[in-house]
Amino acid sequence: MAERLIKRYPGVARLWHYTADDYRIILDSNDADYLAEGISNSRMKQLDGLSVPELCAVAVCLRETKRAGYQEALVKQLAEDCLNDIFRFALRLVRKNH
16 A cells, blocks of 8 residues: 555655564564564565565565564654654744744
């Protein structure tokens, strides 16, 4: 799905916490809610069609571990990103008005 969005909206859509490092963080969390037992052969074969470099790097990890990881395990990091962006935006507004 991420590959389709990037290709459909080039220059607009961006990957957010879709790196190999993020995938490893999910695996290291060992939280069963965010880890799949394994990836089926048909799903593994779909990785062959990826062309976005960032996703290809994650695909290498997926092939090695044969386990899916879900971004829900990164909610804390995602929320921190949002809060940091809000803070930076508010700071720019304050500086602009003073």
